[in-house]
Amino acid sequence: xxRVRNRAAGAVFVGAALAGAAVVAAALLLAAxxxxxxxxxxxxxxxxxxxxxxxxxxxxxxxxxxxxxRDRGDAPAPGxxxxxxxxxFQAQPGAEDAWDPDxxxxxxxxxxxxxxxWGEAVLDLRTAGKRERIAAKVGRWIDGCAARGFQAVxxxxxxxxxxxxRLLTAAHARxxxxxxxxxxxxxxxxxxxxxxxxLAGDRARTxxxxxxxxxxxxxxxxxxxxxxxxxxxxxxxxxxxxLAAACGDWGDRLSxxxxxxxxxPRGAAGxxxxxx
Numbered sequence: 001x002x003r004v005r006n007r008a009a010g011a012v013f014v015g016a017a018l019a020g021a022a023v024v025a026a027a028l029l030l031a032a033x034x035x036x037x038x039x040x041x042x043x044x045x046x047x048x049x050x051x052x053x054x055x056x057x058x059x060x061x062x063x064x065x066x067x068x069x070r071d072r073g074d075a076p077a078p079g080x081x082x083x084x085x086x087x088x089f090q091a092q093p094g095a096e097d098a099w100d101p102d103x104x105x106x107x108x109x110x111x112x113x114x115x116x117x118w119g120e121a122v123l124d125l126r127t128a129g130k131r132e133r134i135a136a137k138v139g140r141w142i143d144g145c146a147a148r149g150f151q152a153v154x155x156x157x158x159x160x161x162x163x164x165x166r167l168l169t170a171a172h173a174r175x176x177x178x179x180x181x182x183x184x185x186x187x188x189x190x191x192x193x194x195x196x197x198x199l200a201g202d203r204a205r206t207x208x209x210x211x212x213x214x215x216x217x218x219x220x221x222x223x224x225x226x227x228x229x230x231x232x233x234x235x236x237x238x239x240x241x242x243l244a245a246a247c248g249d250w251g252d253r254l255s256x257x258x259x260x261x262x263x264x265p266r267g268a269a270g271x272x273x274x275x276x
Contacts, residue, residue, distance in 0.1 A: 042190035043151050045081050045210055047231040051255035052273065055085045057265030062273070067234060067255055069154060069212065072141055076149045083192060083212070083234070084145035088138045088155035088180060089173070090120040099123070103134055105167060113164060115157075122160055125172040135179035142180065146187035153189050154212050155180050159196040170198070174205050181207035192234070197221045200228035212236065217246025217256070226254060243274055251276035 049066035058074040068077040069085055076082035091099055096112065105113040105122040113122045125131050138155070145153050158177060161168035173196075181191045190209040193200065200211065201224075210232035216222040217237050225233040235256040237243040243258040250256065260272035 040188040042185060042188055042209060043081070044190050045083070045152065045232055045234065045255070047255075048253055049081065049255050050275065051234050051236075051257045053234075053236045053257055053259050053263055054265070056263030057268070059266040064275075069234065072145055072148075076151075081152070082150045083152040083154050084142075084148070084150035084189075085154045085156060086138060086141050086145070087120070087157060089125070089157035089160045089176070090115055090118070090122050093119040096121045099137075100133070103130055105164070107167070113167065115160070115163060120157075122164060122168075125161075125168060125176045128175070131172070131176045131179060135176060135183065138180060139183040142184050142189065143187060146184075146189055151190065152192060152209070153180075153184050154192040154194055156194050158194050158199065162196070174199065174202055177206045177208065181209075193225075193229070197224035200224045203228060210234070214238070215242050217244075217250070218242030220245070222246060222250050222254065226250065243276075247276035 045067050050064040051067045052061045052065045053069045055069060055071050058070050058077070061068050061077050061080060066080055067083065068080045069083040070076065072084045072086050091104070096104060103124055105124040107113055114120060115122060123134050125134065142153050155177070158173055161170055161173045184191045185207065191207070192210050192212045193206070193208040194212050195214055197216070199206070211225040211229045212234045213222060213225045214236045215238060216225060216235055218239060218241060222233065222235060231253050233254045235246050235250065235254050237246050237256065237258045238261050243256070246254070246256045256276050258272065258274040260270050262270055264271040266273070
């Protein structure tokens with residue numbers, strides 16, 4: 001099933017100076033905690049709280065917003081529950097060189113496999129060793145989210161295997177997601193399942209805590225997430241019909257927002273934000 005999957009042009013790609021600062025801050029955070037200390041229990045997003053989805057650029061949340069999702073390169077919103085967006089299953093456009101060549105998924109001819117909709121090279125999750133190496137790199141981004149003060153992380157593209165079924169499987173995705181969840185939980189962060197309703201019942205294996213569901217109203221999938229995650233679901237719709245469906249069936253239980261496809265910052269051309 002095809003759905004809108006947002007990727008703002010600058011989202012998730014952080015400059016070297018900022019990334020280095022985040023890693024140093026994360027190291028200081030861990031050092032302060034001490035190797036023998038238990039990680040704190042992750043706080044979960046409050047069910048039904050007002051939501052804003054800002055991965056295309058940060059701006060002051062409107063009144064009534066209690067949960068904000070921002071790119072890992074942006075600072076958290078003061079006074080809100082903040083979710084840190086990370087592109088975890090694919091490389092950012094043009095960022096292939098940031099990855100070891102053998103960690104990029106390749107076809108039978110040895111060519112790198114791309115998600116053509118977004119120009120993103122797919123990461124190779126087919127062996128335990130590669131999953132661990134990829135998770136170590138993404139884990140450093142997760143450390144940065146914790147150091148910057150986010151409460152949760154949203155690893156995007158869990159559903160990559162659905163688009164490349166001849167090369168990747170649900171088992172690959174589950175195993176890798178569990179590695180990311182373990183890293184995030186150790187840093188005190190909750191972890192979102194991004195889309196992929198067919199994996200919503202696998203919480204026991206993945207350890208995921210809540211869901212970010214794009215267009216679950218439009219595709220009549222919100223029930224799968226709500227049942228699996230005890231109504232802790234952040235619903236992002238992109239059409240008037242999708243918003244109407246989500247609000248009509250779930251507006252009193254889930255966090256629902258409609259954004260423009262580019263998730264533009266407020267004031268930019270094309271900006272759309274509506275709620276129930």
